[in-house]
Amino acid sequence: MENNRIGIFDNLKRPKPLKSFFHSGRKSEDVVERPKSLKSIFQSGTKSEDVIQRPKSLKSIFQTGRKSEDVVDVSPNPIPQLSSIANSVIARCSRILSIPTEELQRCFETELPEHTTQSPTYARNLLEFCSYQTLDVVTQRPDYLRDKEIRRLTYDMMLAWEDSGVKREPTQKENASCNNQDVEDEDGWSLFYSNSECMAVQVDDKETVGPEAFARIAPGCASVADIITVRNLFDALTSSSGGQLHFIIYDKYLKSLNKVIKTAKSAPGMPLASNLKLAEGEIILDVDGTVPTQPVLQHIGTSAWPGRLTLTNYALYFESLGVGLYDKAVKYDLATDLKQVLKAELTGPLGARLFDKALMYKSTSVAEPIFFEFPEFKGNSRRDYWLEISLEILHAHKFIRKYNLKETQLTEALAKSTLGIFRYRALRDAFHIFPSLYKTLLAYNLAEKLPGGDKILEILSSQLEQFNARMLQHDDTMISLNDAKWKSSLSPTSLFALVRLGLLPKGAYSDGDAAFVVRDVSAGEINPLELAVKKLKHDTGRAEAAQATVDQVKVEGIDTNVAVMKELLFPLVESGKLLQFLASWDEPFKSTMFLMLICYTIIWGWFKYVLPCTSVFLAAHMLWQKHHNKGKPLEAVRVTPPPSRNAVELLLTLQEFISQVEALVQDVNITLLKLRAIFFSALPQATDKVVILLIIMAAVFAFVPLQYLMMLIFLESFTREMPMRKDCSDRLVRRVREWWLRIPAAPVQIVKAEVKKKRN
Structure with missing residues (x-):
C-alpha cells in the first residue's frame, strides 16, 4: 500500500x-x-507575466497528472x-x-x-x-x-x-x-x-495542542478566533479534555463555524428576509422561532403572540405569525442611543411572573417594555443565548458612540462583534456549550463583565483610531514586511475577514493587494490587547471564586432570608433596641444621663473623636482577627429559620411584594456577608486595603474640622454628575464595584430547629 x-x-x-x-x-x-x-512577490504594480501565479486551491499544488518538468519546484x-x-x-x-x-x-x-x-x-x-x-x-x-x-x-x-x-x-x-x-x-x-x-x-x-500555541496561531485567521477571546475559546473547546485540544474537536468547531457562516451568507436571499428592510452592510446574525414546536412569544402588556425573532448587527426584528404568513417586521433599534435596556425577566400568561425564560427590551422608543419569551421544557438556555448576542450588539454600538468611531473604524468594530457571535453560535451548535460569565466568546460583553475590562476597550479604540480610509488604498510604501507589526495593528482584520467570506460587498474596502496583513498577530510580537487580557486574568479568577461563594450562600424564601438578616444584624438590632428603650423614657434616670452625656460631648467638641476612635477600634479588631484566624476557615453564621408558611396564600396575596422584598433582602444579606468576610479577614488582601482605608479615614476625621468634612461630602455628591467630573466619577465607581465583586461572601449554615413533640 x-x-x-x-x-x-x-x-x-x-x-x-x-x-x-x-x-x-x-x-x-x-x-x-x-x-x-x-x-517584490506581492508588489501590486507588477505585471502578471512577471509574477508567479499562486495556486487557486491547495489541491492544485498536488495534482498527480502534472509532469515533473511542469511543476514549480520549491x-x-x-x-x-x-x-x-x-x-x-x-x-x-x-x-x-x-x-x-x-x-x-x-x-x-x-x-x-x-x-x-x-x-x-x-x-x-x-x-x-x-x-x-x-x-x-x-x-x-x-x-x-x-x-x-x-x-x-x-x-x-x-x-x-x-x-x-x-x-x-x-x-x-x-x-x-x-x-x-x-x-x-x-x-x-x-x-x-x-x-x-x-x-x-x-x-x-x-x-494535542496547548493554550499558548492556540493563542498564537488561531488569531491568524480572524474568523477562527479573536485576540481578545482566544483563550476563552480554547477553554470552551477543551472543557472536557483537560486543557488539551484534540484535532477532532478543533475540526468539528471549524466545520460548525463554516456552516454558520454559510447560513448567514444565504440568509439575505431566502424568504426569511422578505419582510425585513435591511440597510447596506446589515448582516443577519441569527433567527429563532421558525420551528413551530419552538416559537418565540412577544408579550406586550397582558397579550402574547407567536412569531419569528431576527437579530442583525443593527437591530432586533420581530415578525408576528398571522394566518399562515408573517406580518410586517417590527424593528427594535440597537444602534441608536435610545436608553435601551436588555435583561432577563420573568413572564407568563396574562402578565404573570412565572417562568424565567424571557428577554426584556425597554427603550424610549416604546411605550412599555417588550418581552420575548423562549419556551422550552427544561432550562433557559435559549433565552440566555439570545440575551448574550443581543447585548453584544448593544455594547458594540455603545462602544462606537463613546469613542465616536466613523466609517472604517465603525465597520471594523461591528465586524468584530459579528464574528464573535458566529463563533459563539458555532460552539453552541456543535458542542452545546455556554461559556460562563467571565469566559464569554463575545469581546464587548467580556469587556463589560471582566474586572478592568474598560482598559481593553481603550486599547481597542486606540488601535482603531490609528488607521483610516487612506490606509486601505494599499500603497506600495505600505507593503514592506519591515512594518509587519505596524500593519497588523492597523489593518481592519474583522472587516477584511467578512469581505473575504462574502458577508460584506467587496466595495467595503480595496482588496487590491493580497499581501496586505489581515490578522491581529505578528511574528515574535504580542498584541497589546492580548497583553491586557492576560493581566486581567488573575482578577477574573478571584472574581469567579468570590461569585461562587455568593451563589452558595443565597437561600430561598423570604422568611429564611429575613432570619439570616436578623442574625447578621444582631449587634445593630440590640443597639437599636437600647436606643429605642432610652428614647421611650421608661426609665427616666437612664434616659436623662444619656441625654446629658451626648449634649456634653457635642458642646465641648468631643463628638468629632467618636468616628476616629471607632475606625481605629475596628481596624485593630480586624488586624487581630487576621492574626488570630490565620489559616482557619471562617466560621459559618448559624441561622434558625422560622416556621414555614402557606405558600398558596403567599402566592395569591403578596406575590409581587414578596419577590421584590426577597431580592432586596438577599442583596443586603450578600453585602453583610461580604462585610463579615472582610471583618474576619477571609480575604487578607482586601482586609489590608480596608485597614489602610480605615486608618486614613481616622486621620482625616481626626485633623479636619467636621464642618469642612460636611461641606466636602456635599460638594462631592452634588458635583458628581458634572460633565467635567462624570468620566472620573464613573471610573471610580466602577473600580470600587469591581473590587467589591472580588470579595467572597462569608458562609452561611442553615440549622433547622429541633421541634419537641409533646405527648398528650
Missing part, C-alpha cells in the same frame, strides 16, 4: 540553479529570477534549527506561497526586527512568520473553512509551534508517521504526506 502512495516531494526534481525555482515552462532566457524579498531543504514537524509545516507553507524555504528564511532574518531572530525563540518566530504569511494567502478564498486540508494545516501549525526547535532526535513514532496516510482527497494526495526523507511528518491524531 505504501508503494502506491506518493509523497509531496517525490515528483519534484530540484534544479541546481536557484532561478529554476520559478521556472514555469519558459525557456531559460525567460526564467524569472528569485525575488529578493516577499515584498522543494525545501530542512532548516537545521527546526524540528521535523516544523520543517513539515514550513515545507507546505513554501508550496502554498511558491517560495523556497531558503528564501522565506532569508526574508525572515533580514526584514523582521532584530530580537525576533535571536535564540532561543528563533525557531518559533520563524514558524510564526511562515505560518502567518500562509494564512494571509489561504484566507483570501471565501470557502477556506470548508477545505479540510487548510483545517489540518492550521492545526499542524499549532503542533509545530509547541515543538518548533530541535530538542531531540526523531523517534520511531515520528519516522513511522512519515509513511502514514490518514487523510486523502479524491486524487489520493494530501498536504500531510512525506517522502523518504521525512520532509513532512504525518501528525499523530493522539497529539
Whole structure:
C-alpha cells in the first residue's frame, strides 16, 4: 500500500540553479529570477507575466497528472534549527506561497526586527512568520473553512509551534508517521504526506495542542478566533479534555463555524428576509422561532403572540405569525442611543411572573417594555443565548458612540462583534456549550463583565483610531514586511475577514493587494490587547471564586432570608433596641444621663473623636482577627429559620411584594456577608486595603474640622454628575464595584430547629 502512495516531494526534481525555482515552462532566457524579498512577490504594480501565479486551491499544488518538468519546484531543504514537524509545516507553507524555504528564511532574518531572530525563540518566530504569511494567502478564498486540508494545516501549525526547535532526535513514532496516510482527497494526495526523507511528518491524531500555541496561531485567521477571546475559546473547546485540544474537536468547531457562516451568507436571499428592510452592510446574525414546536412569544402588556425573532448587527426584528404568513417586521433599534435596556425577566400568561425564560427590551422608543419569551421544557438556555448576542450588539454600538468611531473604524468594530457571535453560535451548535460569565466568546460583553475590562476597550479604540480610509488604498510604501507589526495593528482584520467570506460587498474596502496583513498577530510580537487580557486574568479568577461563594450562600424564601438578616444584624438590632428603650423614657434616670452625656460631648467638641476612635477600634479588631484566624476557615453564621408558611396564600396575596422584598433582602444579606468576610479577614488582601482605608479615614476625621468634612461630602455628591467630573466619577465607581465583586461572601449554615413533640 505504501508503494502506491506518493509523497509531496517525490515528483519534484530540484534544479541546481536557484532561478529554476520559478521556472514555469519558459525557456531559460525567460526564467524569472528569485525575488529578493516577499515584498517584490506581492508588489501590486507588477505585471502578471512577471509574477508567479499562486495556486487557486491547495489541491492544485498536488495534482498527480502534472509532469515533473511542469511543476514549480520549491522543494525545501530542512532548516537545521527546526524540528521535523516544523520543517513539515514550513515545507507546505513554501508550496502554498511558491517560495523556497531558503528564501522565506532569508526574508525572515533580514526584514523582521532584530530580537525576533535571536535564540532561543528563533525557531518559533520563524514558524510564526511562515505560518502567518500562509494564512494571509489561504484566507483570501471565501470557502477556506470548508477545505479540510487548510483545517489540518492550521492545526499542524499549532503542533509545530509547541515543538518548533530541535530538542531531540526523531523517534520511531515520528519516522513511522512519515509513511502514514490518514487523510486523502479524491486524487489520493494530501498536504500531510512525506517522502523518504521525512520532509513532512504525518501528525499523530493522539497529539494535542496547548493554550499558548492556540493563542498564537488561531488569531491568524480572524474568523477562527479573536485576540481578545482566544483563550476563552480554547477553554470552551477543551472543557472536557483537560486543557488539551484534540484535532477532532478543533475540526468539528471549524466545520460548525463554516456552516454558520454559510447560513448567514444565504440568509439575505431566502424568504426569511422578505419582510425585513435591511440597510447596506446589515448582516443577519441569527433567527429563532421558525420551528413551530419552538416559537418565540412577544408579550406586550397582558397579550402574547407567536412569531419569528431576527437579530442583525443593527437591530432586533420581530415578525408576528398571522394566518399562515408573517406580518410586517417590527424593528427594535440597537444602534441608536435610545436608553435601551436588555435583561432577563420573568413572564407568563396574562402578565404573570412565572417562568424565567424571557428577554426584556425597554427603550424610549416604546411605550412599555417588550418581552420575548423562549419556551422550552427544561432550562433557559435559549433565552440566555439570545440575551448574550443581543447585548453584544448593544455594547458594540455603545462602544462606537463613546469613542465616536466613523466609517472604517465603525465597520471594523461591528465586524468584530459579528464574528464573535458566529463563533459563539458555532460552539453552541456543535458542542452545546455556554461559556460562563467571565469566559464569554463575545469581546464587548467580556469587556463589560471582566474586572478592568474598560482598559481593553481603550486599547481597542486606540488601535482603531490609528488607521483610516487612506490606509486601505494599499500603497506600495505600505507593503514592506519591515512594518509587519505596524500593519497588523492597523489593518481592519474583522472587516477584511467578512469581505473575504462574502458577508460584506467587496466595495467595503480595496482588496487590491493580497499581501496586505489581515490578522491581529505578528511574528515574535504580542498584541497589546492580548497583553491586557492576560493581566486581567488573575482578577477574573478571584472574581469567579468570590461569585461562587455568593451563589452558595443565597437561600430561598423570604422568611429564611429575613432570619439570616436578623442574625447578621444582631449587634445593630440590640443597639437599636437600647436606643429605642432610652428614647421611650421608661426609665427616666437612664434616659436623662444619656441625654446629658451626648449634649456634653457635642458642646465641648468631643463628638468629632467618636468616628476616629471607632475606625481605629475596628481596624485593630480586624488586624487581630487576621492574626488570630490565620489559616482557619471562617466560621459559618448559624441561622434558625422560622416556621414555614402557606405558600398558596403567599402566592395569591403578596406575590409581587414578596419577590421584590426577597431580592432586596438577599442583596443586603450578600453585602453583610461580604462585610463579615472582610471583618474576619477571609480575604487578607482586601482586609489590608480596608485597614489602610480605615486608618486614613481616622486621620482625616481626626485633623479636619467636621464642618469642612460636611461641606466636602456635599460638594462631592452634588458635583458628581458634572460633565467635567462624570468620566472620573464613573471610573471610580466602577473600580470600587469591581473590587467589591472580588470579595467572597462569608458562609452561611442553615440549622433547622429541633421541634419537641409533646405527648398528650
